[in-house]
Amino acid sequence: MEVFLLAFFAIGYLVLGGADIGVGMALPYLGRTPGERREVIAAIAPFFLGNEVWLVTAGGVLVGLFPKLEGELLSxxxxxxxxxxVAWVVRDMGLWLxxxxxxxxxxxxxxxxIVAGSWGLALSWGVLLSHVLLGIQGPLAALAVAVPAALFGxxxxxxxxxxxxxxxxxxxxVxxxxxxxxxxxxxxxxxxxxxxxxAGFRLPLEAGTSGPLLAPAILVLLPVxxxxxxxxxxxxRHRVDGPSYL
Structure with missing residues (x-):
């Protein structure tokens, strides 16, 4: 059950958060004028904060249920x-301000x-996914970093x-x-x-002792x-028809 929760939130963030990261990466290409750029930003405005909740929740599950794995990933x-x-803060700062x-x-x-922060997020995730999670090193590391970043794009x-x-x-x-x-x-x-x-298949997914207490509480909040x-x-669900509050 603990493994399912971590996978659900982590993969959910990759799919949902990856969309707004990719839009930010392509902002100069998608929006050629100030008005077009505002519309492009409006496309992600209702979603990006909610998408970040999945990352925060995945981090909480990692710390609370997999303390050993959390230490190995950060060490x-x-x-x-x-x-x-830093890229996360810079991207959100650009959006809010x-x-x-x-x-x-x-x-x-x-x-x-927004563009620099989005690229920073994509490349940082590329490093973590390729080197830390998948264990790819050597000359292929640069290519392995570029592949997840391109996928976000x-x-x-x-x-x-x-x-x-x-x-x-x-x-x-296109x-x-x-x-x-x-x-x-x-x-x-x-x-x-x-x-x-x-990436999950390569991780030592050994749950900690707090699983029986935390996992049911997380399951209660999951449907919400x-x-x-x-x-x-x-x-x-409809296409944007003008600039948003950002």
């Missing part, structure tokens, strides 16, 4: 973990923070194709071709699930989280 991997946290002051220069700085394009319209939609749909946007998003989601499952996420996706 000697401070650089990618710190880089991930972009609409707080007028002026294209300010918006340009915030857009740069195409996943973001697939998500943007579902949410945008007009010229940004046509740019995002990967879909005649296959359709929903099947493309399903395919990139499945690829991220496969990466998460592959899933129902809330489903409600958000249903409510904002």
């Amino acid at each position: 000697g991997n401070h650089v990618p973990v710190v880089a991930l946290l 972009r609409g707080r002051l007028p002026g294209r220069r300010w918006q340009g700085w915030c857009d740069g923070a 195409v996943h973001g394009l697939a998500f943007a194709a579902l949410r945008l319209h007009g010229a940004p939609h046509r740019r995002a749909a 990967l879909s071709g005649g296959a359709g946007e929903a099947p493309t998003f399903a395919l990139t989601s499945a690829a991220l699930v496969a990466v998460g499952v592959l 989280l899933v129902a809330t996420q489903a409600w958000v996706w249903w409510t904002f």
Whole structure:
């Protein structure tokens, strides 16, 4: 049961959070004008905070139920973990502060923070997934880091194709071709699930002694989280038709 909870939240974050990371990575490509960039950001505005809840929950499950694994993952991997946290703060700072002051220069700085933070997140996850979780080292390490980052990017394009319209939609749909946007998003989601499952097979998933106490409490909250996420996706299922609050 403990392994299921960790896998559920970790893989859920890769699929859900990977979408807004990928959109941020592709922001200069999707939005060529200030107005288009605001619409691109509006595509992820209702989702990115809820997606981060999955990462926080996965971290809580890791610390609470797998203390030994948590120590092994963090030991000697401070650089990618710190880089991930810094990129997370920079990306969210750009999103939150972009609409707080007028002026294209300010918006340009915030857009740069969004793009840099999104790339930082993708590359940091690439390092953790390839080296720490999958154990890939040597000359292939750089390629192994680039593959998850590229996967985040195409996943973001697939998500943007579902949410945008007009010229940004046509740019995002370049990967879909005649296959359709929903099947493309399903395919990139499945690829991220496969990466998460592959990483899980290599981890020493030995639960701690607190599992019998914490696991039932997490299971009680699980339907609430899933129902809330489903409600958000249903409510904002339509394409964006203008800028958001960001």
